[in-house]
Amino acid sequence: MRTLVPILTVLVGIVVLWYAGAVWLNSAWTLDQAARSGAEPTFIDIVNDTMMQERPVLPAPHQVAAEFWKGVTGQKVTSKRSLVYHGFVTLQATMYGFVLGILVGVALAVSIVHSRVMDLSVMPWAIISQTIPIVALAPMIVVLSNAVGIEDRLIPKAVISAYLSFFPVLVSMVKGLRSPDAMQLDLLRTYGANRSQVFWKLRLPSSLPYFFASLKVAVAASLVGAIVGELPTGAIDGLGARMLIGSQFGQPLIMWAALIAAAVLAGALILVVGLLQRLAERRMGVVR
Known part of the structure; x- marks a missing residue:
C-alpha cells in the first residue's frame, strides 16, 4: 500500500496535466471554427469540444483509452487492426x-x-x-x-x-x-x-x-x-x-x-x- 499511493499520485498528476494539455492544444481548432461561424463559445463549450475532436492535436486520455480498448478487444486478434x-x-x-x-x-x-x-x-x-x-x-x-x-x-x-x-x-x-x-x-x-x-x-x-x-x-x-x-x-x-x-x-x-x-x-x-x-x-x- 505504501508503494501504491505514490504511484497512483504520480499517475493522477500525469492525467490531470494531460487533460490540461489537451484543452490547451485542441482549443485552437475550436476557436477557429467558432470564429468562422460567428459564435462565441464559453469555456465549458471549449472544454467539451476539445474532449471529443476526431483528429485532435493531443487526444484526451479517455479518447486514447477507448481507442486502445477497441484495438485490443474490438476485433479478432488475427485482424490487421488488432x-x-x-x-x-x-x-x-x-x-x-x-x-x-x-x-x-x-x-x-x-x-x-x-x-x-x-x-x-x-x-x-x-x-x-x-x-x-x-x-x-x-x-x-x-x-x-x-x-x-x-x-x-x-x-x-x-x-x-x-x-x-x-x-x-x-x-x-x-x-x-x-x-x-x-x-x-x-x-x-x-x-x-x-x-x-x-x-x-x-x-x-x-x-x-x-x-x-x-x-x-x-x-x-x-x-x-x-x-x-x-x-x-x-x-x-x-x-x-x-x-x-x-x-x-x-x-x-x-x-x-x-x-x-x-x-x-x-x-x-x-x-x-x-x-x-x-x-x-x-x-x-x-x-x-
Whole structure:
C-alpha cells in the first residue's frame, strides 16, 4: 500500500496535466471554427469540444483509452487492426533482438574481463557505437540487409533491437564480473582454483545482480529498437508500423493507442524479467 499511493499520485498528476494539455492544444481548432461561424463559445463549450475532436492535436486520455480498448478487444486478434496482433509482431522481433543482444553483450564482457587487449580495443568502440543515433543507423541496416539478399524483415529489426540491448548488458556484466574483491580472488587461488573455476564459482555468481538489472534496461531498449526498425522497413505489421500509419493518415488516436500498447508491452516484459530474477535468486538461496 505504501508503494501504491505514490504511484497512483504520480499517475493522477500525469492525467490531470494531460487533460490540461489537451484543452490547451485542441482549443485552437475550436476557436477557429467558432470564429468562422460567428459564435462565441464559453469555456465549458471549449472544454467539451476539445474532449471529443476526431483528429485532435493531443487526444484526451479517455479518447486514447477507448481507442486502445477497441484495438485490443474490438476485433479478432488475427485482424490487421488488432493491437494484439501488431503487439505480437513487435514482440517477436523484440525477443530475437533481446536474446541476440544478451549473447553478444555477455560474450564481449567475458572477453573484456579476461583479456586486457579486448578491454583496451573493444570497450571504447562499444561506447562510441552508442553515440550513433538509431534513427540514422536503422535505414542503413535495412539497406545492407537487402543488399546481401536478406528478404525477411524480421532479421533487420532483430539486429536493430540487439544493437540497442547489448550495451547495457555489456557494461553491467563487466562491472559484475569485476565485482569480487582481491581477498576473494586470493582465497580461490590459495585453494588452487584455475581461471575457469574462478569464473564459474565466483565471478559469474557475483555478476548476476548486475546482469538482471541490465536485462530490465535491455528489454525496454530492445522493444524500442524493434519499433524503430519497423519504420524504415516499410512494414505494415507491428506497433511501429501502426504508429506510422496513424501519423501518415492523420489519425492521432491510432498512433497514441499503439504508443500505449508499446508501453504496456514494455511494462509486461520488465515484470517477466523481474520474475526470472526472483526465481534465480531463490534457486541460489537469496532471501529477501
